[in-house]
Amino acid sequence: MKAVRIEKFGLDGLSLVEMPAPSQPRKGEIIVKLKAISLNFRDLLMIKGLYNPDQPLPLIPCSDGAGEVVAVAEDVQSVKVGDRVVGTFFQNWNAGPYEKRYGKAVLGGPLDGTLAEYICLKEEGVVPIPRHLSYEEASTLPCAALTAWNAIVEQAKVTPGQTVVVQGSGGVSLFALQFALACGAEVIFLSRNEEKIKRAKELGAREGINTSRCENWSHELKELTEGRGADVIVNVLGADLNECVKSVSFGGLICAIGILKGVRTEVDVVSILMRQVKIQGIYVGNRLMFESMNRAIEKLNIKPIIGQHFSFDRYREAFSLLESGNHFGKIVIKMAE
Ligand SMILES: NC(=O)c1ccc[n+]([C@@H]2O[C@H](COP(=O)([O-])OP(=O)(O)OC[C@H]3O[C@@H](n4cnc5c(N)ncnc54)[C@H](OP(=O)(O)O)[C@@H]3O)[C@@H](O)[C@H]2O)c1
Known part of the structure; x- marks a missing residue:
C-alpha cells in the first residue's frame, strides 16, 4: 500500500x-x-x-x-x-x-x-x-470536532443566551462556533483576517474582532458584551491566556486547548481569583463523548x-x-x- x-x-x-x-x-x-x-x-x-x-x-x-x-x-x-x-x-x-x-x-x-x-x-x-x-x-471529527464538543458541551454546558468566544478559523474553532450556535449561544469570533470574519458571520457569529489591529482584544470584547465579558472562551492560542482572563465574565470558563501563539505567558492571578474565573484544560475526548457528539451532529444536521x-x-x-x-x-x- x-x-x-x-x-x-x-x-x-x-x-x-x-x-x-x-x-x-x-x-x-x-x-x-x-x-x-x-x-x-x-x-x-x-x-x-x-x-x-x-x-x-x-x-x-x-x-x-x-x-x-x-x-x-x-x-x-x-x-x-x-x-x-x-x-x-x-x-x-x-x-x-x-x-x-x-x-x-x-x-x-x-x-x-x-x-x-x-x-x-x-x-x-x-x-x-x-x-x-x-x-x-x-x-x-476525531480530533478537532471532539475537542470542541468536549469544551462547549461536556465542560462548559453552554446554554441559550450565553456568549462564547472562539479564536481563529481553524478546525477546533469552527466546530466550537457550530456547537455553541447549536446550544443557542451568541458567538464572538476572533481572527486576524477581515475576510474570515465575514465568513464566520455568514455561519452565524454575532460579532467579529480583528486581532491583527488590536492585540488587546479584551477591551473590544468588553464593549461588545456591555462590560459583562464572555461566559466561555475557547482558547486555542495559548499565550494570550491573560487576555482571556480579562475577557471572561465573573465565574466564566476558559477552555485551555491550544498553543498556536506559544506555551508560556504571564497571568494575573489576582484577577483569576477575584473574578472567580474557571480554567479547564481539554484533551480531545473519549469514545463515549464521540458517540454523543455524533448523535447530535446527525440530529442537528451539522456539516x-x-x-x-x-x-x-x-x-x-x-x-x-x-x-x-x-x-x-x-x-x-x-x-x-
Ligand atoms: N487540547 C486538545 O485536545 C487539542 C485538540 C485539537 C487541537 N488543539 C490545539 O488547538 C490549536 C488549534 O488547532 P487546530 O487544529 O484547530 O488549528 P488550525 O486548524 O491549524 O487553526 C489555525 C487557525 O488559527 C489561527 N492562527 C494560527 N496561528 C495563529 C497565531 N500565531 N496567532 C493567532 N492566530 C493564529 C488562524 O486563524 P485566523 O487566520 O482566522 O486568525 C488559523 O487559520 C492548536 O494549538 C492545536 O495544537 C488542542
Whole structure:
C-alpha cells in the first residue's frame, strides 16, 4: 500500500513509500480502507519533532481518518465488513476521566496514523460515521470536532443566551462556533483576517474582532458584551491566556486547548481569583463523548466546514497550507477511488 511516513523530523522528512498493507486482522482487530484523512495542527507539530522529540521514526502521521471496513477478526462483534467508520484519536479511552496510559495509544504518534491506504485498528478504536456525512466530512471529527464538543458541551454546558468566544478559523474553532450556535449561544469570533470574519458571520457569529489591529482584544470584547465579558472562551492560542482572563465574565470558563501563539505567558492571578474565573484544560475526548457528539451532529444536521481538499499525492501542499494558517476550517486529503 501507499503511505506517507515521517522519515526524519521536518516537512522535508516526509516521504511517500510503498509498504505491505495489513492483511490479516488479529484478535479484536479490523482493517479499514481509508477514504479521507483530515489534518490537525498536532500533526504538524509531530512532523516537526515539536510534539515529542523522542518519537521513534519512521512514523505514519495524522490522527484522523475515515473509511470502509474491509476485514474483521473472527471474534469482532461491533463492526462488520462494509461499515463506514471513523477512527478515534485515543484508541483506548472509552469513557471516564483521562489517564496517562491513554496517551500511549494515539494515532499519528506514538501509534502509526492514518495517512495511508489501509490501517489496522482495534474494533473499539472506531465509531460509525453519522449517516448524513461523507467520508471527507467524517474524517474531520476525531480530533478537532471532539475537542470542541468536549469544551462547549461536556465542560462548559453552554446554554441559550450565553456568549462564547472562539479564536481563529481553524478546525477546533469552527466546530466550537457550530456547537455553541447549536446550544443557542451568541458567538464572538476572533481572527486576524477581515475576510474570515465575514465568513464566520455568514455561519452565524454575532460579532467579529480583528486581532491583527488590536492585540488587546479584551477591551473590544468588553464593549461588545456591555462590560459583562464572555461566559466561555475557547482558547486555542495559548499565550494570550491573560487576555482571556480579562475577557471572561465573573465565574466564566476558559477552555485551555491550544498553543498556536506559544506555551508560556504571564497571568494575573489576582484577577483569576477575584473574578472567580474557571480554567479547564481539554484533551480531545473519549469514545463515549464521540458517540454523543455524533448523535447530535446527525440530529442537528451539522456539516463540518472543510476549507480545502487535496489528493493523496498533494499531501505536502496540504501540510504547507496548514502551516501557513491561511485556511478556513478543515484541510482534507481524499484518497483515490
Ligand atoms: N487540547 C486538545 O485536545 C487539542 C485538540 C485539537 C487541537 N488543539 C490545539 O488547538 C490549536 C488549534 O488547532 P487546530 O487544529 O484547530 O488549528 P488550525 O486548524 O491549524 O487553526 C489555525 C487557525 O488559527 C489561527 N492562527 C494560527 N496561528 C495563529 C497565531 N500565531 N496567532 C493567532 N492566530 C493564529 C488562524 O486563524 P485566523 O487566520 O482566522 O486568525 C488559523 O487559520 C492548536 O494549538 C492545536 O495544537 C488542542
